[in-house]
Amino acid sequence: MKESDIRPEALLNRYLEFSASDAERCFADVVRQPIPCVGCGGSQANHEFEKNGFAYSSCTACGSLFQSPRPTLAAFEAFYRDSVSSRYWAEVFFPAVAEARRERIFKPRAERLSSLCAQKNVQVDKVIDVGAGYGILLDEWRALHPNASLLAIEPSSVLANECRAKGLDVIEDIAENVTGYQSYADLVVCFEVLEHVYDPLAFVRTLVNLARPGGYVFISTLGVDGFDIQLLWEKSNSIFPPHHINFLSVAGFKLLFERAGLEEIDVTTPGVLDVNIVQNAVKKDPKILHNQRFVRTLLASDATAAAFQRFLSDNLLSSHTWVLGRKPL
Incomplete structure (x- = not known):
């Protein structure tokens, strides 16, 4: 798989342009406050850089990178309701790549997650997908487990309707507002959402609340x-x-899940695109690898680059991260 298979350059550039414009339009005059580390909760951090008018810091304890000082939750909620970039993603970007992502991402993801549950000897009869988007993951899970009870939680009306069109049960709301499903699911999943959320600890605790005792919470981010x-x-x-405002370290993910009350925490990085992402960035700006002779050598050969990507994935050094934790009995 290549980056262009799931993120065509023209669509991605347009999305990034809209995001930069939204950053200025929606947050220019919003009050911001420093926040503790989103992973370990530590209070010591170093300023790293600014982008689109947002500052990022890294935790001196666990190494997580996070946006701080952070605008208010109300400002982020208004942004996701009204921003041009959010509408573009839901109405233009994702529909253009939905089926490509089904084959390259969601189908293999459902198969891998199903195998992981089997390895854990988890009987999965009830699954909740938080931030279900177009419902493709649940659709693929149903193909593997036709008798499973599936619930999509999706706040976007456009995306919630896509889930309904696939015959899925849907709650059109944010997970924090969902009632009647406490301690319900054998498996609660959440794909590519944590990097967006205002308060990762509160969010993971919400996921834990939806899982039954002995059930599992899974995120990818x-x-x-x-x-x-x-x-x-x-x-x-x-x-x-x-x-994207939260980028936890491997240590930070483990500490976050522990703070949320989970145990038997596994972190893996099964990503396959890190090397290709860097190769594409270097094509646009060769100066990125100035004085990086060894990295240039790694990326020059297709065989070496592929072997290096496998090394990254196997050694918790890919940016695509899976985290699985068990809710205590």
């Missing part, structure tokens, strides 16, 4: 330890406020 983010840093297209 972006991690700061990944090769592409570490090398590109503020030039990374993955770091684009106001959308």
Whole structure:
């Protein structure tokens, strides 16, 4: 898989342009306050850089990268309701790549997650997908487990209707407002949402509340330890406020899940795009690898680049991160 398969350059550039404009339009006069580390909760952090008018800091304890000082929750809620970039993602970007992502991302993801549950000897009869988007993951899960009870939680009316069109049960709201499903699911999943949320600890606790005792909470998101983010840093297209504001370290993810009350926490980084993302960035700006002779050598050969990507994935050094934790009995 290549980055262009799931993020065509023209669509991505337009989305990033809209995001930068929204950052100025929606947050120019909003009050901001410093926040503790979104991973470990620590209070000591170093300023790293600014992007689109948003400052990012790294935790001196666990190494997580997060946006701080942070605008108010109300400002973010208004942004997601009214922003041009959010509408563009839901109405233009994702529909253009939905089926490509089904084959390259969601189908393999459902198969891998199903195998992971089998390895844990987890009987999964009830699944909740928080931030279900177009409902593709649940659709693929149903193909593997036809008798499973599936629930999509999706606040966007456009996306909620896409889930309904696939015959899924839907709650059209944010997870924090959902009632009647406490301690319900064998498995609560959340894909590519944590990097967006205002308060990751409160959010993960919400996911835990939806899981039954002995059930599992799973997220996939972006991690700061990944090769592409570490090398590109503020030039990374993955770091684009106001959308992506949380990039926890491997240590930060473990501490976050522990603070949320989970146990038996597993962190993996099964990403496959880190090297290709850097290669694409270097094509646009060769100066990125100035004085990086060894990295240029790694990326020059297709065989070496593929082997290096496997090394990253196997050693918790890919930015695409999976975190799984068990709710205590």
